[in-house]
Amino acid sequence: MAEAKQKMVKVKIPRVNKKQQPQFVSVNNYTCMIKPGEEVEVPDFVAEVLKHREEMLEIAAAFEMENEQRLPK
Secondary structure, three states: OOOOOOOEEEEEOOOOOOOOOOEEEEEOOEEEEEOOOOEEEEEHHHHHHHHHHHHHHHHHHHHHHHHHHHOOO
C-alpha cells in the first residue's frame, strides 16, 4: 500500500551563536537534524512540534523573569 504524500513546509531555526548545535527533532518514526540559520523543508507535523517548542520556551522565559524579581536580594 502506498503512503500518502506528506505536506512539506519550510522552517528556519534562528542562529543564536556560532557554537549552536543542530536541533534534533523526532516525531513517531520520523527523525531529523535541523541546522540553525538554514531554511529547510520538513513535514508539517515537524513544523508544528517546532512551533510548540518556541511557545514553551517563551512561557519558560517569562516564568523565570517573573520569579527572578520575587527573589530577595
